[in-house]
Amino acid sequence: MTMRTAWRRLRHLESLAVRTVSRDIAKRRMRRSDTALDRTATAVTTRFDAPLPYRVRELPARSVELSSPRDHALKLLERVRTVLQNNDVPRAEARVSTAAPNTIALRAHDWVAAANLLSREIQTLLIGIGGITAGASEFVRQPSVQALEGAAVLHLLDPAVTLHAGRVISRYGFESAVRLERWDPTEEGRYTAAIWNPRTELLAPEAFRIVLDVNAEPTASSTAAEDAAAALQQTALLDVDFPIDVVYTWVDGTDPVWLARKRDALETDAGERMTEDAAADLRFVAHDELRHSLRSLEQYAPWVRHVYLVTDRQRPAWLREDHPRLTIVDHKDIAPAGTRLPSFNSQAIEANLHRIEGLSEHFLYFNDDVFLSSPVTPDLFFNPNGIASMYMSRAHVGPGAPVQGEPASDSAGKNARALVREATGRRVSRKLFHAPFALRRSVSYEIEERWPDVVAATRDAQFRRIDDVTLSGALHMNYAFATGRAVTRGIRYRYANVGAHDAAARLSGLERDRDVLQTFCLNESTHEIDPVTLDHQVRSFLHRRFPDTSSFEIPGA
Known part of the structure; x- marks a missing residue:
């Protein structure tokens, strides 16, 4: 180590110590x-x-x-x-x-x-x-x-x-x-x-x-x-002055009535009765994500005009029925006549979101496992001229055509790549972050008009298929970009696999970096810890991170 390098390091340590002492003095004062x-x-x-x-x-x-x-x-x-x-x-x-x-x-x-x-x-x-x-x-x-x-x-x-x-x-x-x-x-x-x-x-x-x-x-x-x-x-040129709504899709996977509908649909689709063990695999256990995602939305994005919650004849027990800025939308209310329902395919449901009556042209699509972490402004998602933002991952869309057994998001990314290449001659290479999607109704209607058979086939698929497209995800965002209605930009985002053996440390990191991050996703992509531990860790984290009851909730429920 040279004398110059040693001197620089010493000065850096001195500066760090001064800043630390200054912060401590400010906190005490x-x-x-x-x-x-x-x-x-x-x-x-x-x-x-x-x-x-x-x-x-x-x-x-x-x-x-x-x-x-x-x-x-x-x-x-x-x-x-x-x-x-x-x-x-x-x-x-x-x-x-x-x-x-x-x-x-x-x-x-x-x-x-x-x-x-x-x-x-x-x-x-x-x-x-x-x-x-x-x-x-x-x-x-x-x-x-x-x-x-x-x-x-x-x-x-x-x-x-x-x-x-x-x-x-x-x-x-x-x-x-x-x-x-x-x-x-x-x-x-x-x-x-x-x-x-x-x-x-x-x-x-x-x-x-x-x-x-x-x-x-x-x-x-x-x-x-x-x-x-x-x-x-007067509205400034660089102000976002158009309304922005938020759409959630949600299901209570523990509801016996919903599970019975899903079991009947699977048996009809397969042409045979399911065993009890196979039926048990249908259960989807949530960890109260929707409640806390709504809390994060109200706390950090107060400019949102209205929230639409898309469900299949369900309503969370804790949700107010009379909130002026929240509307429950049933699948049947947005699916075109003749669509096969009930649907247990999230991509089929997403193919109808733009058909919600009263929905703003510019809207955000949240999965209930996506949360805001700090105050955000509308221009994180839409430019003042209406152009949407998309957030690119470093992960690549896999090569070749969709194959059975791969994650549905991988198949959907490949299908989006094929359609965008057909329309523009350009190749989609990278995946998107699992963050809020900034969508435009007009883009979804245009995709529906351009590929009516593809969209109709996705809507009619009661369960996911490898041919499905994401009208509210990869296809929408990449097509919007290719046609000049979306641009890439950065977002301070983190993905946490809550099923990993180190999930507790990942959740602690989200708490520590709450002011740095703008959004994060909690997703169970592996099963390395037992379900009881996983549920306790996630619920405890969400309650600590978002303790304030939102106006969407029934107090004490």
Whole structure:
């Protein structure tokens, strides 16, 4: 080792030590600040998830009815608007169409007074200073004038929990914050952002006005203000402004009625009665994946418009029947007339997803073993111009034609390769990650029109065949790419085989890297541990990782 190399390593270790000490000091300072917050008699001291390096922060929280983090944030936003409105404090707001944060712009000479008003009139409000994000801010009940004057951004937080039978079942923390931005006057009589704003750097004085409903249609009297605030009110070129729905397919594989239907279909298909041992092999044991996947969706993708759950005459016992943003769709409601039902072939069911009534043109397809791991924005899945994203694996599609006995995904990949080559003359070589699929209804309808016999044959296959295609998977994504409606991009993703002997370590890694990953998949591709251990490990992990009951659930169910 040369002296130069040794010196570089020494400097690296020194830098690492300094960063570690700085993080520890910051964590201790934040812990002291959180502990110093006043706690009312009814407040529940609660641990909220926070970004690195804090991970967890303890704050006093009030008790509220079960809702989503997005709805809790919107309620706080309305309370903030009302206080400003009632006290004649002008403001400017960006029109929020998808994942943009709830942000209110205030003039510098209203800044301190507005913060004092809000802290006085919203009793449970915490005001955060000094952080780019809410989770990294230091919260107080009443900031000092000096602290307010030095802040370019304030994060307003109303920490809350939902209780059931005396136990916390859901938390509403930093993801439900409202953001205030300070705008300073310029010599030309306009206002400039005290911190970089992605939409504009200057606003005319008329942009700041007293209005309760920022999304209301403009009137003649508000034209001048609308023109002045156009940079905030008009949809930016790089914003995703179209609706995005999510579709899940789900089955309760332990339902005796469903198992009887599957057994009858298999016996009819085979032309002979099955033995009891063979019938037992039909059972599909889930580990409560759907419940926790929905929790991850509500927590990390609040911009999703609607969720459709596609099932075969089933409904999870814990699922609410009256949720305004969730619809149960039966197989028979989306299968064309004459299709062989019931179907136990996931690829046949997926061939009908684009036929869901009311489904948005752009939608995401989730298997229930796919989860989000950290906050994501719509442009991870769709570009603002509508082009979809696809996430390539390093694994290759196998050579040759499909063969009996290989995994269904391998056969489907080969079939997709053949059809795409027929259409474009180009060869599909790589598989896709088992992540959310960003799909377009128009692409699925086009594939159906181009290869009607292939799609119809897949739909009619009650059980998987090697000739099936994936209209909501490999065929769709590769055809969309070949025809200019999808592009490749990266996604921070991990696949965990929960049936492997080292599954516990893999699950621990997912917890450790939760802020790094954007999505992950839990799949039982091998059977190296006993089923009881596997079920316990997966359920325990999911409960630890996603403990907050979603608004889709019946509390306590």
